[in-house]
Amino acid sequence: MNGAETLLRTLLANGVDVCFANPGTSEMRFVAALDRHRAMRGVLCLFEGVATGAADGYARMSGRPAATLLHLGPGLANGLANLHNARRAHTPVVNVIGDHARSHKELDSPLESDIDAAAATVSSWVRRPVTSADIGPDTAAAVAAALSADVPGPPDPSRTGTSGAVSTLIMAADLSWEESAPPAPRLPALPPRSVTRAEVEATAALVTGPERVALLIDGAGLSEPGLHAAARIRKATGTAAFCPTWPARLRRGAGVPQIVPLGYRAEAVGRQLAGIEHLILVGAREPVASFAYPGRPGMLTPPGTRVHRFVPDAGFDVVDALSALADTVAPGPVPTPPAPDAPPPLVNEPLSTENWAQVIGALLPQEAIVVDESITAGMNTLFPATADSAPHDVLGLTGLAIGQGIPVAAGAALACPERPVVCLQADGSALYTISGLWTQAREKLDVTTVILNNRSYAILRAELDRVGGSAAGPAARALFDLSRPDIDFTSLATGMGVPATRAASTAELAEQFSAALTAPGPHLIEAILQPA
Amino acid sequence: MNGAETLLRTLLANGVDVCFANPGTSEMRFVAALDRHRAMRGVLCLFEGVATGAADGYARMSGRPAATLLHLGPGLANGLANLHNARRAHTPVVNVIGDHARSHKELDSPLESDIDAAAATVSSWVRRPVTSADIGPDTAAAVAAALSADVPGPPDPSRTGTSGAVSTLIMAADLSWEESAPPAPRLPALPPRSVTRAEVEATAALVTGPERVALLIDGAGLSEPGLHAAARIRKATGTAAFCPTWPARLRRGAGVPQIVPLGYRAEAVGRQLAGIEHLILVGAREPVASFAYPGRPGMLTPPGTRVHRFVPDAGFDVVDALSALADTVAPGPVPTPPAPDAPPPLVNEPLSTENWAQVIGALLPQEAIVVDESITAGMNTLFPATADSAPHDVLGLTGLAIGQGIPVAAGAALACPERPVVCLQADGSALYTISGLWTQAREKLDVTTVILNNRSYAILRAELDRVGGSAAGPAARALFDLSRPDIDFTSLATGMGVPATRAASTAELAEQFSAALTAPGPHLIEAILQPA
Known part of the structure; x- marks a missing residue:
C-alpha cells in the first residue's frame, strides 16, 4: 500500500x-x-x-x-x-x-x-x-x-x-x-470539559439574584436542547439571553425558544446590553465590535457590566452546563412555547430590503437549512421574518470573510440530503465562489439560492458614510457600485448548469421560491431589490 | 491631511x-x-x-x-x-x-x-x-x-x-x-547591478570555444533588444538560446529573433539540452522540473553539463550584459532576420488542440499582448503557430498558480490602452477569477478572451496517467472532468457584461476572432475543442 x-x-x-x-x-x-x-x-x-x-x-x-x-x-x-x-x-x-x-x-x-x-x-x-x-x-x-x-x-x-x-x-x-505502513485506527478525540457544581451554583446565585443578568450563548448552546434550557432559565428568573450576530449554527422557528442575536452595529449592542449588570458567557466570547471607529470602544460590554466566564470556550460541554443551570434555578417540566402567530398575508409589491425576507419566512419548508450570507439585505429583516417559520437551522458568516454562502450550502446539502437548503446570498459576495453552483449541479443538491441583488456593496456604502465620507464623490462611490454593467445572476447560474429565474416582486419571489423547493436539484432565484 | x-x-x-x-x-x-x-x-x-x-x-x-x-x-x-x-x-x-x-x-x-x-x-x-x-x-x-x-x-x-x-x-x-505628516517624495530604487568586463570576456571565451554552449535567458533579456543581442551571438558562434517554458514576458513574431522555450516535461528538456556542455544562465535560474516523479531527477541540467551564472539573477541588467557579450563575439551590424513564410491557408475543420492556435497565429493583430494560460491546449501548438505572426508580447504563467489569465489581461489592457489584448484561457483555470470579465466590461478594455474548452482539467488527466493511474476508475477520473454539467462560458460572460460567442470550427473561430478584435471593448469566444 x-x-x-x-x-x-x-x-x-x-x-x-x-x-x-x-x-x-x-x-x-x-x-x-x-x-x-x-x-x-x-x-x-x-x-x-x-x-x-x-x-x-x-x-x-x-x-x-x-x-x-x-x-x-x-x-x-x-x-x-x-x-x-x-x-x-x-x-x-x-x-x-x-x-x-x-x-x-x-x-x-x-x-x-x-x-x-x-x-x-x-x-x-x-x-x-x-x-x-x-x-x-x-x-x-x-x-x-x-x-x-x-x-x-x-x-x-x-x-x-x-x-x-x-x-x-x-x-x-x-x-x-512510496510503500507505507498500514492505516492507523481511530484516535479518540479530547472530550469536552465540564463546568463544576460550584460554578453552576455561583451562576445560579447570579441569575436568581436581584441584579440584571444576561446570558450570551454560542456553540452547541444554540441547539434545541441548549435553547430550551436557556428558556427555562429565562422564564424562571427573567434573565435575558443573547447570541452572536451571525452564529455558526442556530436553531430557530416555531416551537423553538427564541434568542436575540446581538446587533451588527456597536450602537445596537449598546442598547441591547444597557442596564445589564452581569453578562454571563456560555460558550461565547465577550462581544467586540467588528471594526474600530474613532473615539468608540471596541469592547462592547458596557462600562458598568461585570463579565462572568461560566462556560469559557467552545471546549466545554455547553448544553450540559446550561441544563445544569436550568435544573438548579427552574426544576420541573419544560414550558411549552406559545403557538406562533399566523404570518401576515403577503402583499404583492416590488421587492425591497424590507419585504423579501417575509416571503422566505412565510414559505420556509420544514427542517430547512438556511445559509445566511444576506449581510445588509437581511441584517434587520431576516430574523424577525423567520422567527415563527417552520423549524430550521441558520448557518451564519462567523468570520466575516465573504464568499462562503454558496459553498457552505453545498456542503450542508451533502451532509443532510433529506433536508432542503436555502442559501440567502448577497450579490457582491456571491461572486467570490460562484463556481460552487457547478458543484451543486454536478452533485444534484437540493439547494435553493436566492441572490439578494441590490447592485452594490451596500455595507461599504454605509461604512463610507460612517467615516464621514458624505463628502466623497463619484470615484469613491464607484468602488461599491456593482452596476455598470449590471450582473445577470441568472446567466451565471445557467452557465454553471443551475436553472435560474428572476423575481422583481414579492409574488414572483413566492411563486419561484415554492417551485424551486418542489423541484429536485439546485435552483437559483435572482431577487432584484429596489432601494429602500 | x-x-x-x-x-x-x-x-x-x-x-x-x-x-x-x-x-x-x-x-x-x-x-x-x-x-x-x-x-x-x-x-x-x-x-x-x-x-x-x-x-x-x-x-x-x-x-x-x-x-x-x-x-x-x-x-x-x-x-x-x-x-x-x-x-x-x-x-x-x-x-x-x-x-x-x-x-x-x-x-x-x-x-x-x-x-x-x-x-x-x-x-x-x-x-x-x-x-x-x-x-x-x-x-x-x-x-x-x-x-x-x-x-x-x-x-x-x-x-x-x-x-x-x-x-x-x-x-x-x-x-x-488620524492626522498625518506630508507625503514622502520619490525614493530612488536600487539600480540593477552590472556584470564585469572579466565576466563578459570569460563568457565570450566559452561561446566562441569548441564546446557546445547554450544560453538560458529570462527577464528583460526576452525583450526585443535582448533577443537581437542573443541572435547576434547565436549567428556568430552557433550558441543555442532557450527561455523558460512560460516566461513573464517574451517578445515574439515577425522580425523578432526567435528563442526556444524549454519544454514543460522533463523528458523534452532532456532532449533539448542533450549534448550541451555549458549552460550559461542569463538572468535565468537553473531549470528544474515543475514536479518530482519517482526515480527522476528534479534538476533538469544533464549530468555532464556545466552551469555558468553569467547574469545570476533578475537584479542585474540583462540586456546590457547580453549586448556586451554580443559586441565582443559579434561586432558589427545587427543581422536582419529572414522574412517569415506566409502562413498556410486555413482549412475549415472542427476545432481541436491541434488547430486552434493556427487560427490565432494567422489573425493576431499588430502589437497584440497575448496572455497565455492555455496550458495543455497550447503547450505544443501555440508557439509554433505564432512564431511568424505580427510582432507581439506573450505573458506566461510563471508560478503555475492557475487563474491569472483574465486578471492579467485586464491589467495589461489598462497599461496599454492602444494595444489589443488576446487572452488564451484554459476552461478550468478560467473559473478561478471569472469575475475579472466584469472589470474588463466596466473599464471597457479591449480584451478578446478565447476560452479553450476541452471540458476537463486535461493536464491532470495526463498527470494521472504518468503516475500509473491507468488502473484508476471513474471516481478518480470524475475529479478532472468538467462536464456533467457542461459549463457554458458564453452565459458566464454575458452575465458579467461581456459579449460572447461560441466557435466549434476553425472558420467560426476565425470569423469571431476578427470581429471581436474590430469591435471596441471586451469580448469572449468559447472555443469548443474536440478531443485530439
Missing part, C-alpha cells in the same frame, strides 16, 4: 468519508486510490474556496469533519478565506495539502511556497509526516485534533459541529507514492 | 497611479481620498485574485507597479495565488492592506488573522507603519522595494517590468484616519 492509500484509509477509519477536492499533480496518488476505496466520496470543486467552504458547511450540519484536498501553497491560499470562517465557527475540518516530494523542495520549483506559514494562519494543528511510518498516526491525529473540542461518542447532529478546529496535514508527494 | 491621504499622495509621488481595489471598512479613508486625488485611478475588482492578477499584468506591460487595495487577512488570502505568480514573474506590485486599528487588534474581532505571516509568503518586503510619521517614508520604501531590481531612470516599457518584487504595506485603520 502506498502512502496516499494509508492516508485515505486512515481518514476512513477515523470517520472522514467525504473529500472536497481540487487536486493537482502532487495529490494524484490520493485521487488514484479513490476507486479502490469507494467509501470515500470525492467531490470536485472548481475553486479551492468552494472546497473549504463546503467542508465547513458539511461539518456544521453533520458534526463530522470532511477532508479537503488542496494543491500546494496556491491551492491552500485560494481556500484560506473560508477556512478563516471555519476557524471562527469552531468547525472541524481536515485539510490534506499535497506538497512537492521532499527532495524537490530545495529546488524552489515554480509552485514552491511556504505552505506551513499560510496554513498556520487558520489551523490549530499543522503537521507534515516525516517518514512513511508517520502517515497513519499523523492522519489520525489530524482528525482527532479537528474534533478535540467536540462532544465524545458517536456524532449527535443536534449538538455537534460547532466546537472543533481546522487541522492541516501537509503530505509530500514522495511519501504518497 | 489624514494618514490615508498621506499614503495615497506618496504613492502618486512615487509613480503609482493605478489601484486595483476590493476595499472594506478598514480601507474606507483611502477610498474617500480618491475623489480629492483623481490622478489615482481606482479600479474595482469583484475578487481580490482579480486585483492582484491585474496588478501583475499592469506592471509586466508598463514597467511601473500598480497598487492593490485589500481588506485585512481574508482579502489578502484571496489575492495570494496571483501574488505568487507575480513573485515568480519578478513583477513589481505594491499591496496596501488595511488592518484593524491598533487598539482593536488585541480584541481578536471576527476578521482578525495573521496578515504578516500570509503576506510574507509572497512578498520580499512587508512593513507596518508604526506611527503617523512613518506612513510617507514607509510607502515610498514600499514602491522602491518593489522596483529595486529594476532599471534606473524613467520606465522603459520595452525593457522593464520583469525584474521587480512584491511589496506589502499593512496600514492600521487608525493611522488612516
Whole structure:
C-alpha cells in the first residue's frame, strides 16, 4: 500500500468519508486510490474556496469533519478565506495539502511556497509526516485534533459541529507514492470539559439574584436542547439571553425558544446590553465590535457590566452546563412555547430590503437549512421574518470573510440530503465562489439560492458614510457600485448548469421560491431589490 | 491631511497611479481620498485574485507597479495565488492592506488573522507603519522595494517590468484616519547591478570555444533588444538560446529573433539540452522540473553539463550584459532576420488542440499582448503557430498558480490602452477569477478572451496517467472532468457584461476572432475543442 492509500484509509477509519477536492499533480496518488476505496466520496470543486467552504458547511450540519484536498501553497491560499470562517465557527475540518516530494523542495520549483506559514494562519494543528511510518498516526491525529473540542461518542447532529478546529496535514508527494505502513485506527478525540457544581451554583446565585443578568450563548448552546434550557432559565428568573450576530449554527422557528442575536452595529449592542449588570458567557466570547471607529470602544460590554466566564470556550460541554443551570434555578417540566402567530398575508409589491425576507419566512419548508450570507439585505429583516417559520437551522458568516454562502450550502446539502437548503446570498459576495453552483449541479443538491441583488456593496456604502465620507464623490462611490454593467445572476447560474429565474416582486419571489423547493436539484432565484 | 491621504499622495509621488481595489471598512479613508486625488485611478475588482492578477499584468506591460487595495487577512488570502505568480514573474506590485486599528487588534474581532505571516509568503518586503510619521517614508520604501531590481531612470516599457518584487504595506485603520505628516517624495530604487568586463570576456571565451554552449535567458533579456543581442551571438558562434517554458514576458513574431522555450516535461528538456556542455544562465535560474516523479531527477541540467551564472539573477541588467557579450563575439551590424513564410491557408475543420492556435497565429493583430494560460491546449501548438505572426508580447504563467489569465489581461489592457489584448484561457483555470470579465466590461478594455474548452482539467488527466493511474476508475477520473454539467462560458460572460460567442470550427473561430478584435471593448469566444 502506498502512502496516499494509508492516508485515505486512515481518514476512513477515523470517520472522514467525504473529500472536497481540487487536486493537482502532487495529490494524484490520493485521487488514484479513490476507486479502490469507494467509501470515500470525492467531490470536485472548481475553486479551492468552494472546497473549504463546503467542508465547513458539511461539518456544521453533520458534526463530522470532511477532508479537503488542496494543491500546494496556491491551492491552500485560494481556500484560506473560508477556512478563516471555519476557524471562527469552531468547525472541524481536515485539510490534506499535497506538497512537492521532499527532495524537490530545495529546488524552489515554480509552485514552491511556504505552505506551513499560510496554513498556520487558520489551523490549530499543522503537521507534515516525516517518514512513511508517520502517515497513519499523523492522519489520525489530524482528525482527532479537528474534533478535540467536540462532544465524545458517536456524532449527535443536534449538538455537534460547532466546537472543533481546522487541522492541516501537509503530505509530500514522495511519501504518497512510496510503500507505507498500514492505516492507523481511530484516535479518540479530547472530550469536552465540564463546568463544576460550584460554578453552576455561583451562576445560579447570579441569575436568581436581584441584579440584571444576561446570558450570551454560542456553540452547541444554540441547539434545541441548549435553547430550551436557556428558556427555562429565562422564564424562571427573567434573565435575558443573547447570541452572536451571525452564529455558526442556530436553531430557530416555531416551537423553538427564541434568542436575540446581538446587533451588527456597536450602537445596537449598546442598547441591547444597557442596564445589564452581569453578562454571563456560555460558550461565547465577550462581544467586540467588528471594526474600530474613532473615539468608540471596541469592547462592547458596557462600562458598568461585570463579565462572568461560566462556560469559557467552545471546549466545554455547553448544553450540559446550561441544563445544569436550568435544573438548579427552574426544576420541573419544560414550558411549552406559545403557538406562533399566523404570518401576515403577503402583499404583492416590488421587492425591497424590507419585504423579501417575509416571503422566505412565510414559505420556509420544514427542517430547512438556511445559509445566511444576506449581510445588509437581511441584517434587520431576516430574523424577525423567520422567527415563527417552520423549524430550521441558520448557518451564519462567523468570520466575516465573504464568499462562503454558496459553498457552505453545498456542503450542508451533502451532509443532510433529506433536508432542503436555502442559501440567502448577497450579490457582491456571491461572486467570490460562484463556481460552487457547478458543484451543486454536478452533485444534484437540493439547494435553493436566492441572490439578494441590490447592485452594490451596500455595507461599504454605509461604512463610507460612517467615516464621514458624505463628502466623497463619484470615484469613491464607484468602488461599491456593482452596476455598470449590471450582473445577470441568472446567466451565471445557467452557465454553471443551475436553472435560474428572476423575481422583481414579492409574488414572483413566492411563486419561484415554492417551485424551486418542489423541484429536485439546485435552483437559483435572482431577487432584484429596489432601494429602500 | 489624514494618514490615508498621506499614503495615497506618496504613492502618486512615487509613480503609482493605478489601484486595483476590493476595499472594506478598514480601507474606507483611502477610498474617500480618491475623489480629492483623481490622478489615482481606482479600479474595482469583484475578487481580490482579480486585483492582484491585474496588478501583475499592469506592471509586466508598463514597467511601473500598480497598487492593490485589500481588506485585512481574508482579502489578502484571496489575492495570494496571483501574488505568487507575480513573485515568480519578478513583477513589481505594491499591496496596501488595511488592518484593524491598533487598539482593536488585541480584541481578536471576527476578521482578525495573521496578515504578516500570509503576506510574507509572497512578498520580499512587508512593513507596518508604526506611527503617523512613518506612513510617507514607509510607502515610498514600499514602491522602491518593489522596483529595486529594476532599471534606473524613467520606465522603459520595452525593457522593464520583469525584474521587480512584491511589496506589502499593512496600514492600521487608525493611522488612516488620524492626522498625518506630508507625503514622502520619490525614493530612488536600487539600480540593477552590472556584470564585469572579466565576466563578459570569460563568457565570450566559452561561446566562441569548441564546446557546445547554450544560453538560458529570462527577464528583460526576452525583450526585443535582448533577443537581437542573443541572435547576434547565436549567428556568430552557433550558441543555442532557450527561455523558460512560460516566461513573464517574451517578445515574439515577425522580425523578432526567435528563442526556444524549454519544454514543460522533463523528458523534452532532456532532449533539448542533450549534448550541451555549458549552460550559461542569463538572468535565468537553473531549470528544474515543475514536479518530482519517482526515480527522476528534479534538476533538469544533464549530468555532464556545466552551469555558468553569467547574469545570476533578475537584479542585474540583462540586456546590457547580453549586448556586451554580443559586441565582443559579434561586432558589427545587427543581422536582419529572414522574412517569415506566409502562413498556410486555413482549412475549415472542427476545432481541436491541434488547430486552434493556427487560427490565432494567422489573425493576431499588430502589437497584440497575448496572455497565455492555455496550458495543455497550447503547450505544443501555440508557439509554433505564432512564431511568424505580427510582432507581439506573450505573458506566461510563471508560478503555475492557475487563474491569472483574465486578471492579467485586464491589467495589461489598462497599461496599454492602444494595444489589443488576446487572452488564451484554459476552461478550468478560467473559473478561478471569472469575475475579472466584469472589470474588463466596466473599464471597457479591449480584451478578446478565447476560452479553450476541452471540458476537463486535461493536464491532470495526463498527470494521472504518468503516475500509473491507468488502473484508476471513474471516481478518480470524475475529479478532472468538467462536464456533467457542461459549463457554458458564453452565459458566464454575458452575465458579467461581456459579449460572447461560441466557435466549434476553425472558420467560426476565425470569423469571431476578427470581429471581436474590430469591435471596441471586451469580448469572449468559447472555443469548443474536440478531443485530439
